[in-house]
Amino acid sequence: MSLNQTGYTLCILGCGTMGIAILSGVIASIESSTFVPQFPKLKWESHTPGTSTPIDIESDSSLPGRFIACVNRRETAEKLKQTFHGMRRSVEVVAGENLSAVREADVVILCCKPQLAHSILSQPGIVDALDGKLLISILAGVTISQMTEWVLPSTKVVRAMPNTPCKIREGMTVVTPLSSSAESELDRNVILKIFSSIGRCRFIDEKHFDACTALSGSGPAFACIFLEAMADGGVMMGLPRAEALELAAQTLQGAARMTLQQGAHPAQIKDTVTTPGGCTIAGLLALEDGRVRSTIARAIQIATERASELGQPNRK
Numbered sequence: 176m177s178l179n180q181t182g183y184t185l186c187i188l189g190c191g192t193m194g195i196a197i198l199s200g201v202i203a204s205i206e207s208s209t210f211v212p213q214f215p216k217l218k219w220e221s222h223t224p225g226t227s228t229p230i231d232i233e234s235d236s237s238l239p240g241r242f243i244a245c246v247n248r249r250e251t252a253e254k255l256k257q258t259f260h261g262m263r264r265s266v267e268v269v270a271g272e273n274l275s276a277v278r279e280a281d282v283v284i285l286c287c288k289p290q291l292a293h294s295i296l297s298q299p300g301i302v303d304a305l306d307g308k309l310l311i312s313i314l315a316g317v318t319i320s321q322m323t324e325w326v327l328p329s330t331k332v333v334r335a336m337p338n339t340p341c342k343i344r345e346g347m348t349v350v351t352p353l354s355s356s357a358e359s360e361l362d363r364n365v366i367l368k369i370f371s372s373i374g375r376c377r378f379i380d381e382k383h384f385d386a387c388t389a390l391s392g393s394g395p396a397f398a399c400i401f402l403e404a405m406a407d408g409g410v411m412m413g414l415p416r417a418e419a420l421e422l423a424a425q426t427l428q429g430a431a432r433m434t435l436q437q438g439a440h441p442a443q444i445k446d447t448v449t450t451p452g453g454c455t456i457a458g459l460l461a462l463e464d465g466r467v468r469s470t471i472a473r474a475i476q477i478a479t480e481r482a483s484e485l486g487q488p489n490r491k
């Protein structure tokens with residue numbers, strides 16, 4: 176496939192929560208004529224050469240032009256058609272037709288459950304249909320070396336770890352680095368076009384993927400525990416639920432954006448808010464009494480360890 180060729184076919188193999196998030200975001204970005212990705216360098220970020228490369232690319236028209244979404248069950252397909260109904264770009268939804276979809280595709284994003292990957296890729300004809308194509312797996316835990324054993328050597332296997340905010344184009348996706356050949360450069364650009372159109376995207380070595388799975392893949396769930404708890408606190412003090420949620424969500428978004436857009440370190444933001452002898456330090460000490468930092472950090476550690484087990488033989 177040539178990058179100059181617009182309108183290539185993207186197949187989502189296993190279009191559930193994440194497939195929908197990715198497709199919705201990509202289609203929204205195509206529909207939006209004013210898309211300008213912004214990836215300012217963070218003042219405090221450090222880079223280990225070769226392991227983490229910040230990405231800063233311009234969007235252009237070489238996003239996919241045709242979309243095929245594959246699911247297993249007919250009822251899922253019917254619901255999915257409703258989900259995509261009304262979008263300016265139509266999505267062809269198929270159930271039980273993986274082979275024809277993969278044959279028609281130029282790029283395949285594998286979005287099934289980790290434990291189903293081997294059986295789906297082993298379906299008759301799939302391996303041949305993937306010959307020479309780019310296969311992007313978003314599966315937690317399933318390694319590139321596992322997947323390359325399941326496909327032909329000509330299939331280009333890459334791992335990506337996106338998250339659910341891709342659906343509103345506020346995603347965070349990490350992608351395994353590609354080799355520096357000219358052909359890889361084309362694939363690299365295809366991957367960047369897709370994932371930069373739905374949020375931030377950066378390359379990170381596969382050895383860090385389980386940690387990324389926990390931090391940014393699972394992260395929206397962890398963040399929402401904090402969000403919900405903040406709102407609960409507001410409700411406890413008499414605020415109506417809806418207002419409490421709005422205040423909590425906008426406050427978290429604002430603090431996160433100060434970090435991302437202005438390069439402000441979280442400690443700096445915290446210190447600025449904390450008036451000596453004031454109410455913020457009183458609340459902070461209550462949080463520290465509850466060991467909130469180590470609890471959150473340990474959650475990432477435990478989730479990383481669990482991610483490494485997913486899709487592995489003899490593990491549930």
Ligand SMILES: NC(=O)C1=CN([C@@H]2O[C@H](COP(=O)(O)OP(=O)(O)OC[C@H]3O[C@@H](n4cnc5c(N)ncnc54)[C@H](OP(=O)(O)O)[C@@H]3O)[C@@H](O)[C@H]2O)C=CC1
Nearest residue numbers: 189190191192193246247248251286287288289314315392
């Ligand atoms: N959820 C998240 O936030 C994130 C998930 N991931 C990874 O993404 C992957 C998908 O997760 P998620 O979207 O939550 O899972 P879902 O269960 O929501 O989606 C899985 C999809 O796969 C389909 N499917 C099942 N069997 C087949 C088959 N034989 N052929 C084609 N399609 C099939 C299902 O269709 P049907 O309903 O018909 O069975 C369903 O649509 C996982 O590997 C996970 O590790 C990565 C980052 C974040």
Ligand SMILES: O=C(O)[C@@H]1CCC=N1
Nearest residue numbers: 315388389392393485
């Ligand atoms: O919970 C999971 O296993 C998946 C991977 C990251 C987010 N959800």
